[in-house]
Amino acid sequence: MNILILGATGRVGSHILKSTLNDNYHVKVLVRDVDKLRIKDRNLTVIEGNVLVEADIVNAIAGMDMVISALGTDGTTTLSESMPSIVKVMEDEGIKRIITIGTAGILNSRTEPGKLRYQSNESKRRTTRAAKEHHKVYELLENSSLDWTIICPTYLPDGEHTSRYRIERDFLPENGKMISVPDTAEFAYRQIEDDGYIKARAGIAY
Incomplete structure (x- = not known):
């Protein structure tokens, strides 16, 4: 399988x-500064470019x-500015699966139905x-034709x-306070072969 990793x-x-x-996947990464990437691997292709440039995404x-x-x-709008082009190019190329890292703020609120957590008490x-x-x-992914999964960690220390x-679908697990970076990455990685959270947000916490 060939996987593009952004970020x-x-x-x-x-x-x-x-x-x-x-696990010997064939991986491509798009990075602004190749010097920041210390890993070298025969299955890794590194492309220098910018996610804000559609030609680089293509x-x-x-x-x-x-x-x-x-x-x-x-502190930037790079995320929301780049994702429309990412979705467009994926749809144009017929690539369906995208896994993204979000935030617990965009999960459903338990205390105020109809609101997201960041909009609620x-x-x-x-x-x-950041939540916005x-x-x-x-919203962009929800309105796309892609098979998306958004991993939504709460407080995220190393x-x-x-x-x-x-894990809970579309909600943060009850009384979830934190989740480490390595465990968040592990769960995101598991979604490569798992279709249990397609077209869903996955709340993750201890």
Whole structure:
């Protein structure tokens, strides 16, 4: 299987990249700065480019079977600005499967039905900027023809790899407070071969 990973130099994306290469998937990454990528592997193709440039996305997606996006918000609108082109190119190329990393803020609220968590009294965040970015991506994917899965971690420290966590479809598991980066990456990686959360948000927490 040929997999494109976006955000491969980030906290979650770097863990996903290692897992895919360890299992001998053929992986392509699109990065702005190739010097940030320390990994070298015979199954890894590195393309220098920008997710905000549609031609770079076309080049990166060509020949792929699926896309994993671990793009973050990082105080920018890169996520919401790049995803329309990513979805368009995938649909044009007939590539259906995309796995993305979102945030627990875009899961359904338990306390205020009809709202997302970031819109409700469940949210403890001082700012909703990042959640609004992820909400735009969620709406875009929901209205697309793609087989999407959005992994939605709550508070995300680097932490340890435990393989012990709870998952709930479209909601954050009850009293979920945190989930480590390695465990979030592990669950995202499992979705490559698992179709249990297609066209769904997956809340993840301990």
